[in-house]
Amino acid sequence: MEKFAFERPFIKRLSSGMPSKFGMKTKIEPITVIDDNLVKDLINKYGSPVFVLSEKTIRKTFQGAKRAFTTRYPKVQFAWSYKTNYLDAVCRVFHQEGVWAEVVSGFEYEKAVRNNVSGDHIIFNGPDKSKDDLKKAILNDSPIHIDHFDELYCIIDIAEESDKIPKVAIRVNMDTGIYPQWDRFGFNYENGEAWDALNRIMLSGKLDLIGLHTHIGTFILSSDAYRQAAAKLADLAVGLERKYGHVVKYIDLGGGFASKSNLKGAYLPGTDTAPSFDEYADAITSSLINSQIKPENLPTLILETGRALIDDAGYLLGTVLANKRLADGRRSTILDIGVNILFTSFWYDHSIIPAQPFSEHTEETAIYGPLCMNIDVLREAIDFPPLIKGDHVVINRVGAYNMTQWMQFITMRPNVIIIDGNNKPFIIRNKESVETIISQEKIPPHLQ
Amino acid sequence: MVQDLNIFIPAKFKRKDMKLKKNIAVSESGFIFDPSTGESFSMNNIGTEIVEYLKQDKSFEEIKKSMLEKYEVDSTSFEKYYYDFINSLQQLKLIVDE
Secondary structure (H helix, E strand, O other), rough: OOOEEEOOOOOEOOOOOOOOOOOOOOOOOOOEEEEEEEEEHHHHHHHEEEEEEHHHHHHHHHHHHHHHHHHOOOOEEEEEEHHHOOOOOHHHHHHOHHHHHHHOOHHHHHHHHHHOOHHEEEEEEEOOOOHHHHHHHHOOOOOOOEOHHHHHHHHHHHHHOOOOOOOEEEEEEEOOOOOOOOOOOOOEOOOOHHHHHHHHHHOOOOEEEEEEEEEEOOOEOOOOOHHHHHHHHHHHHHHHHHHHHHOEEEOOOOOOOOOOEEEEOOOOOOHOOOOHHHHHHHHHHHHHOOOOOHHHOOEEEEEOOOOOOHHHHHHEEEEEEEEEOOOOOOOEEEEEEOOOOHHHHOEEOOOEEEEEOOOOOEEEEEEEOOOOOOEEEEEEEEEEOOOOOOOOEEEEEOOHHHHHHHOOEEOOOEEEEEEEEOOEEEEEEEOOHHHHHOOHHHHHHOOO | OOOHHHHOOOHHHHHOOOOEEEEEEEEHHHHHHOOOOEEEEOOOOOHHHHHHHHOOOOOOHHHHHHHHHHEEOOHHHHHHHHHHHHHHHHOOEEEEEE
């Protein structure tokens, strides 16, 4: 006789009157398949945990974003924010789609060059650019977005010694009605610092001012903030044309679009609160088109969207290591996925979804990672079905920032695979081994 | 194997006098009502089945035998989850020492 599937027995107290803090029960379907590949097979072949990226989702999300902007504005260019996910395979998917590179360090710049991005398509942002980095960028005609006056003077110095004219933009910070106001990067709009920087660039005669840039923050849930940002950059562009007769080639609104992940402490899920690409596009493009910029001088609109383009394409697959009861009787489940590889769990309440069918019974469960550290908590309390040791789980929307901010701590970083357009999986980053780690270490003679 | 494991089972679980509260009502769908406190609880299918056996005063060994015959579970795993479940029943004060 064939036996029935076994589920861990459990009981929970029913309470009436007071609403549950989880609100209405939402039906969650297990994720058993990703792009035609069974989760079970992926784990068997590539180990657990394992990051999985869907190339189809990356391309589809990008096409959606591109359509939202290009149907509203004549000249649009996306630049891939390397820090969001700089695995070469991921960058190359974007570059194949015609996306430039946006880098914030010499290391990222080098990666973009190795990914065959031509110099004039690598936007160099960030406060940390060494003199050597700047020289290389100037030689390659890369747009340099100046962050502070020390950098501005360094570029003028380099320009005086070479026959190349550096192509520059300034990064502008501003009040767009949101909190926090990011004022640590670039030059401030309201107090006149941005104009100070523009005047110095224009009067130096050594630099080619090709653009204006801002990046107002991260995970911005208000599209109106972008409307204000675009209006303020447009105002600077109009001023430059009036004062110097100089027309900038582009306005770069940076990134910061929210993904559909759930921010910790948020009342509603990200799927309900994150503006769509259309909402962002409408705010930005209408602001530029309605500005005082002359139609013939309309600049290219550059977008450095990272998170919103890649988050949905990433999955992290893992396995239940154990179940245990906490002192207050609550259930806890330990996964082989820790905060060391799921860095975004510090600010997101990630959805953790079983990878096999489960019953409709759920109980309040704390989900922990495998680290012997108290901070290794993926979810403090989640309504979760009773999984047993060896069951698999899928955490979705992990494509952004995890594969760059992860750390080698206690355990090693796992395989990363991408599933291509034909549903074929490929390893794009090998899991680390003890050798990977100790190859960087040295033992002094007296300790050998 | 099971014999070995028994060594680690706290004495309170080995006692024969561990019983479900007499007056609780259990429905087939896994709903429990405790008239002495007015509280109600819900269980999954396996939990319901175990409670039914407990009501019939079946011993752990008897319950295990029936469950292993019916379900895709090994003896060690069942034992682990069984005692965890009993622990839950105790926490919810549905088990009494007689």
